[in-house]
Amino acid sequence: MDALDVSRWQFGITTVYHFVLVPLTIGLAPMIAIMQTVWHRTGNEQWLRATKFFGKLFLINFALGVATGIVQEFQFGMNWSEYSRYVADVFGAPLALEGLVAFFLESTFIGLWIFGWGRLPRRVHLACIWLAAIGVNASAYFIIAANSWMQHPVGVTWDPERNRPAMNDLWAVLTNNTTLAAFPHVIAGAFLTAATFVACIGIWWMARNTWRAKKLREAAETGDTTDLPETTSPSHIDATPEDLERDAHQLWRPVTRMALWFIIAAGIGVAISGDTQAQIMFEQQPMKMAAAESLCETATGAPFSVLSIGRQNNCDNIEHIIEIPNALSFLATHTFDSTLQGVNELQAQYQQAFNMPGQNFAPNLFVTYWGFRAMITWALGSVVVALGGLWLTRKKRVVESRKFGLVALWMIPTPFLANSSGWIFTEMGRQPWVVAPNWADPDGNPMQIHMLVQDGVSNHVAATVWTSLIVFTLLYGALGIVWFLLQRRYVIEGPSNSDAKPPGDGDDESDSDEPSTLSFAY
Known part of the structure; x- marks a missing residue:
């Protein structure tokens, strides 16, 4: 492979790795803020325990997300210097806003939130986590605005002296219709990820507590403790069956139910925003969407391909096995009889427009086709968790099935994989463009701004x-192992009973500089 191929591999690997961490950070910060708000308003100590428990998992994820995100920035100048020079006038503003406004906001107030327990007034401390959550989501907006400009360049004019685009309208860049469609989709996907993460852990803990309570009662009746496994969880050590069941009902069930409804709301948001985004893509990047559906020939009333197979990554040997008639035209325009251009016609059109007869303008059909379907399929894992969890916790019940608890744990990776698949489809589908042409010319010609x-x-x-x-x-492999082991350790350890005591209430330990009741500096 030449330098181009290796540079693409490196950017793809680091980007996908980094974005595994990003959705959990974006979605979990507001959920923790809601948990703390409920504790602040009700005084229910169980919501305080939930806040500190999931806050610990959030901080692990946030720290590694920052570390991997820094590498992203360096790659622009190191491996993609010509690209960076080309987009410098445009990217400078949104990326500066992301750093100066969003990142400083989130990092400052996360620091105050971490070290402010018992030291800041409760309302001020609560405001810190809300400001951090706002900063996290604002950061996502500015990044998406920069990325959306690559998908649909607006707000610029061509500078012939420097041979690159010059931004003349920052507001147009920030309110690009591609941005306004992509941002809700990304945020909804992040909430789906975080809500699934919280719900699956809560389901597993409910099943674990009820099972251990049952075993403790059996041991008390028979005097045989051989079947009772050892535990390192602070909430299980010396806990009675009544304590465990109380935690299942009063701590894990409310938190899990909240997360399950978040999954439902986020899933609806993903579907609606995804539909809007798809319609815009059909207009702005028709080649991407044609490749995503293996639509090789232009068709009126185009069918949606459920399953296609082929021996090569081109249109010569693609065979559509299962199709839904007229469905693709409906998804593209909300009419059943619209005409959609196929890959072959678009290929000829691009070659003529850019006077590049030897250039292949079609992306990798295999990656775009299956990336789009993988995104949808992986998201169904969250649906399984939501429907099963809501059914098993109806009428004030708790999850008692250990099998479903284990199923929930196995479903945790599915929204992460759905997010990664979506971004692989988005970025690979734009190929061979790093800055896609804007076909908004009144005469139907592409703008000069493309790369x-x-x-x-x-x-x-x-x-x-x-x-x-x-x-x-x-x-990154080593960091991934560290991330997994830390998350696994603290999930298994669970919330400490001492976390139920509000900090700064006169306890000598809470007034010291060393928070001894916590596992690490938090």
């Missing part, structure tokens, strides 16, 4: 990029 991927790479030898790719992959 092919091969024109944006730095002038490195492949060995240089190979070295950084191997180093980053190994480093």
